[in-house]
Amino acid sequence: MPDPILQTVDLGKTYGARRRFWQKPANVPPALADATLELRQGEILGVVGESGSGKTTLARCIALLERPDTGRVLFEGEDLTKLPEAALRRRRRYIQTVFQDPYSSLNPRQRIGDTLAEVMLVHGLASRGEQRDRVAALLEQVGLPATAAANFPSAFSGGQRQRICIARALAAEPKVLIADEPVSSLDVSVQAQIVNLLLDLKERLGLSVIFIGHDLQLINFIAPRVIVMLGGRIVETLPEGSSLADAKHDYTRALLQAVPTLEKLDAAYRLSQQQNMA
Amino acid sequence: MTAVANNVPARGIRLPRLLRSGSWSLRIGVALMLVIVLAAVFAPWVTPYDPVALDLRNALKPPSWKNLLGTDNLGRDVFTRVVYAARIDLQIGAIGVALPLILGTMVGLIAGYFGGWVDSLIGRVIDVVIAFPFLVLVIAIVAMLGPGLINLYVALTLVSWVLYARIVRGETLALKRREYVLAARNLGYGHLRIMLRHILPNAIPPAFVFGMSDFALDVQVGATLSFFGLGAQPPAPEWGLMIAESRSMLLSAPWTVIGPGLAIVVVSLVISLIGDGLADKVRGLDG
Numbered sequence: 231m232p233d234p235i236l237q238t239v240d241l242g243k244t245y246g247a248r249r250r251f252w253q254k255p256a257n258v259p260p261a262l263a264d265a266t267l268e269l270r271q272g273e274i275l276g277v278v279g280e281s282g283s284g285k286t287t288l289a290r291c292i293a294l295l296e297r298p299d300t301g302r303v304l305f306e307g308e309d310l311t312k313l314p315e316a317a318l319r320r321r322r323r324y325i326q327t328v329f330q331d332p333y334s335s336l337n338p339r340q341r342i343g344d345t346l347a348e349v350m351l352v353h354g355l356a357s358r359g360e361q362r363d364r365v366a367a368l369l370e371q372v373g374l375p376a377t378a379a380a381n382f383p384s385a386f387s388g389g390q391r392q393r394i395c396i397a398r399a400l401a402a403e404p405k406v407l408i409a410d411e412p413v414s415s416l417d418v419s420v421q422a423q424i425v426n427l428l429l430d431l432k433e434r435l436g437l438s439v440i441f442i443g444h445d446l447q448l449i450n451f452i453a454p455r456v457i458v459m460l461g462g463r464i465v466e467t468l469p470e471g472s473s474l475a476d477a478k479h480d481y482t483r484a485l486l487q488a489v490p491t492l493e494k495l496d497a498a499y500r501l502s503q504q505q506n507m508a
Numbered sequence: 509m510t511a512v513a514n515n516v517p518a519r520g521i522r523l524p525r526l527l528r529s530g531s532w533s534l535r536i537g538v539a540l541m542l543v544i545v546l547a548a549v550f551a552p553w554v555t556p557y558d559p560v561a562l563d564l565r566n567a568l569k570p571p572s573w574k575n576l577l578g579t580d581n582l583g584r585d586v587f588t589r590v591v592y593a594a595r596i597d598l599q600i601g602a603i604g605v606a607l608p609l610i611l612g613t614m615v616g617l618i619a620g621y622f623g624g625w626v627d628s629l630i631g632r633v634i635d636v637v638i639a640f641p642f643l644v645l646v647i648a649i650v651a652m653l654g655p656g657l658i659n660l661y662v663a664l665t666l667v668s669w670v671l672y673a674r675i676v677r678g679e680t681l682a683l684k685r686r687e688y689v690l691a692a693r694n695l696g697y698g699h700l701r702i703m704l705r706h707i708l709p710n711a712i713p714p715a716f717v718f719g720m721s722d723f724a725l726d727v728q729v730g731a732t733l734s735f736f737g738l739g740a741q742p743p744a745p746e747w748g749l750m751i752a753e754s755r756s757m758l759l760s761a762p763w764t765v766i767g768p769g770l771a772i773v774v775v776s777l778v779i780s781l782i783g784d785g786l787a788d789k790v791r792g793l794d795g
Contacts, residue, residue: 295690322696329687337688339709348705349695395691402695 276453326399332391343379534785548594604726612672620680720783
């Protein structure tokens with residue numbers, strides 16, 4: 231089994247818990263507690279849970295967009311939480327995030343080409359001469375025409391914007407991609423395209439992916455290993471090769487029960503018809 | 509994908525983007541402002557008279573085709589003085605907005621971005637300055653520093669930066685949570701780059717819109733201070749000063765006061781038109 235590329239140990243985060251020394255500590259439930267997980271090189275790790283279960287907090291703590299109160303984030307064996315600001319900034323590009331809302335994920339006053347070129351400029355990933363070609367290549371990689379570079383984000387639909395966000399993440403040449411509910415605000419028809427794009431890129435670029443979502447069926451379909459979260463805690467890890475039916479934790483089973491199927495919808499429809507007749 | 513293809517820039521002379529898609533209030537406002545600015549710049553070609561030379565034989569003539577707005581008690585053509593005065597008054601408006609806008613934006617951006625004790629400290633300073641009535645504080649500072657335009661600019665800057673700081677701070681606080689700012693941090697960008705390239709361009713439009721109403725206010729403050737003898741000094745043509753000098757003739761020769769008074773009203777209106785138009789634009793952009 232290959233070494234994990236990314237590990238978290240006992241990650242914890244509580245919002246609004248910091249108080250002045252004369253104040254009583256607030257009794258706020260943690261947004262994230264004791265989150266220990268590992269992401270292996272080249273795998274897709276799924277994370278599911280209802281809203282408020284700490285999925286996004288987990289994503290932000292791993293990317294260190296939020297400072298975890300407790301625990302460590304180990305990237306290739308190095309504890310990122312202990313790094314000084316400047317050193318962390320240089321490492322940040324290896325762990326990229328695709329956010330949930332494509333409409334607020336792009337700077338409305340920056341052209342797409344500039345958005346992508348800025349990443350290369352900051353990290354010295356392409357010389358000025360190479361930037362244009364690299365921007366075109368990135369756009370092509372996510373299925374957009376090179377002419378998109380000249381436009382502002384307002385010219386694009388949600389699905390197109392999410393593609394641009396993926397291109398921006400790829401511009402940093404990351405090793406780990408955190409997809410934080412990347413399709414939940416998109417139309418169903420577009421969702422499949424984006425998911426397929428992510429799977430395709432993962433294969434071609436050898437990325438390791440943490441895919442977060444609340445759709446258990448979707449996650450189970452794309453991710454061999456799935457983590458189930460509830461109330462800021464990891465309640466179950468479904469190992470590789472197991473099916474949803476093997477889930478042991480009550481909550482996971484409850485989640486499964488809640489998934490609407492055609493049979494259930496049909497039954498509900500008939501019931502309502504009968505009640506109308508009566 | 510059609511949206512992508514259509515947006516190829518066209519060739520030829522084009523109005524600035526702001527005007528092409530702007531509302532009518534913006535277009536009319538900008539056109540009138542252009543007329544006023546051109547008249548001020550090319551004043552010697554607009555009117556044949558000298559704004560300061562005395563001509564006592566022609567004192568206090570009512571408006572006629574020769575003197576559109578009549579003459580004052582020293583025989584100077586009121587219309588000529590109103591036109592020349594636009595040079596000073598527009599300058600008061602422009603500098604009185606530009607300096608506080610720059611200072612306030614920088615302070616607001618820093619307070620909102622870094623938060624914590626930096627924000628608390630700046631917040632307290634802003635509260636203290638806002639606690640004083642605006643005009644009283646300006647007059648007090650100019651009276652302390654001595655009369656003159658430079659000191660008026662210093663006073664305006666010291667007092668009205670807080671308003672810009674408050675606006676930009678609020679915008680920054682909201683934008684800081686936007687996902688594109690999170691993405692910028694995630695990409696390892698430095699604080700300065702995030703502040704200047706990702707937050708500032710999105711935080712400044714509301715401050716700019718406010719600046720337009722502030723412009724009109726500054727012109728009025730300049731006129732007020734000159735009226736009290738703390739701004740422009742005679743014989744310089746300045747609207748407030750002209751009203752102050754002529755107020756004893758308000759009943760006998762009302763045109764000496766009506767001319768500059770009308771100028772203040774018109775400029776304020778034009779600026780409000782531009783401000784309204786800009787506000788509409790800003791709302792449209794982020795929708």
